[in-house]
Amino acid sequence: MAELKTLLFDLDGTLVRTREASWELFRQTNEKFGLGVDTPSAFFRLFNQNFFTALDEKSGNGAGAEAEAVKRHFQELLRQDYSPDLVPGMANVVHALAGHYTLIVLSSNTMEAVRRILLNSDVAHCFAHVFSGDVAPSKVDAIKRFLADPSYSCGRRCSPHYEESTPQRLHGPQEAMLITDTVGDVEEAVAAGIRVGAVSWGMHRAEDLEAAGAEFVCIWPEELVAYLKPGETCSLGVCSLPSAVPGPPPLIARVPDEPGAARRFRRQQAAVELAAALASAAPATPAAPTAGGDCGCNESCCTGPVAEPELLLRQVLTVLGGPALVSPRQLQGERLSTRTEESAPTAYQELASMAAPNGGRVQPHKEDR
Numbered sequence: 021m022a023e024l025k026t027l028l029f030d031l032d033g034t035l036v037r038t039r040e041a042s043w044e045l046f047r048q049t050n051e052k053f054g055l056g057v058d059t060p061s062a063f064f065r066l067f068n069q070n071f072f073t074a075l076d077e078k079s080g081n082g083a084g085a086e087a088e089a090v091k092r093h094f095q096e097l098l099r100q101d102y103s104p105d106l107v108p109g110m111a112n113v114v115h116a117l118a119g120h121y122t123l124i125v126l127s128s129n130t131m132e133a134v135r136r137i138l139l140n141s142d143v144a145h146c147f148a149h150v151f152s153g154d155v156a157p158s159k160v161d162a163i164k165r166f167l168a169d170p171s172y173s174c175g176r177r178c179s180p181h182y183e184e185s186t187p188q189r190l191h192g193p194q195e196a197m198l199i200t201d202t203v204g205d206v207e208e209a210v211a212a213g214i215r216v217g218a219v220s221w222g223m224h225r226a227e228d229l230e231a232a233g234a235e236f237v238c239i240w241p242e243e244l245v246a247y248l249k250p251g252e253t254c255s256l257g258v259c260s261l262p263s264a265v266p267g268p269p270p271l272i273a274r275v276p277d278e279p280g281a282a283r284r285f286r287r288q289q290a291a292v293e294l295a296a297a298l299a300s301a302a303p304a305t306p307a308a309p310t311a312g313g314d315c316g317c318n319e320s321c322c323t324g325p326v327a328e329p330e331l332l333l334r335q336v337l338t339v340l341g342g343p344a345l346v347s348p349r350q351l352q353g354e355r356l357s358t359r360t361e362e363s364a365p366t367a368y369q370e371l372a373s374m375a376a377p378n379g380g381r382v383q384p385h386k387e388d389r
């Protein structure tokens with residue numbers, strides 16, 4: 021059997037606890053349109069097939085305007101009010117699997133509800149794609165679209181970035197698996213040709229899921245890790261997953277402490293690298309002591325060796341707007357400002373302003389009248 025590459029997760033009843041939350045919303049639609057779905061178990065039976073097909077059958081056998089009105093009413097309730105919690109332990113399972121598979125959500129729910137739930141649960145960036153009910157009502161069609169497009173092979177590692185190092189490739193049907201809690205989903209996945217795993221904490225019984233074609237039915241969320249990563253532990257977390265791009269993981273939706281902070285940091289880093297290069301390239305040369313300490317330091321700095329690279333570094337930092345007197349060691353150990361307005365002007369800057377008044381700009385010539 022081909023090695024699994026992608027996991028498609030159903031949302032309601034698989035990732036989130038839905039038995040009460042979804043029924044409370046559907047009950048309002050049922051009462052408004054008199055659908056005759058008067059108990060939770062009757063509602064759960066709608067998921068023995070494609071949910072929207074079953075809903076159409078309850079809405080006057082799919083008679084045009086009424087069926088659309090029923091679907092629109094229920095979906096609007098989902099968009100506005102549906103926000104259940106994840107199944108306990110499922111966030112850790114998602115983080116563990118995201119490092120090994122491309123993860124996709126395949127749901128009959130609305131895009132707004134899926135987005136809200138995944139963001140609130142801090143797992144949104146673990147999923148590379150979402151096929152929601154308002155985008156692809158038929159899960160068979162959604163699976164076929166996924167199998168026909170090689171770009172869906174690129175995943176995420178719990179960061180906003182898509183993996184750029186992963187080559188695009190078409191999936192074989194046996195390289196994808198749907199994880200779900202309903203018989204209808206199992207049958208749609210089998211019809212589309214992909215593999216199916218199931219969970220027992222959702223809408224349908226384990227024996228019914230197995231009879232429909234599920235390879236396994238998990239009793240606990242952690243079983244997903246044990247089955248899909250045999251011999252490994254589920255110790256990987258969001259912080260330890262490798263990033264999709266080189267370097268440290270990005271700060272998501274976080275504004276810098278002050279404007280220009282990133283730019284100043286890059287300039288400081290460049291100064292540190294320049295200082296290190298100059299210090300290693302040229303040896304220190306002794307400077308002749310200044311009699312009487314003409315600089316006003318009482319001979320404390322006018323005797324002893326002064327590294328020529330350090331003198332050059334001072335000039336470089338002056339141009340950058342940093343402190344005039346600084347050593348490479350100080351540069352590495354202290355946070356330096358490169359904004360000229362944050363520090364007093366140096367002697368070099370004062371001389372520069374005297375030599376080039378008005379910032380070096382030449383006043384326009386006035387014609388004689």
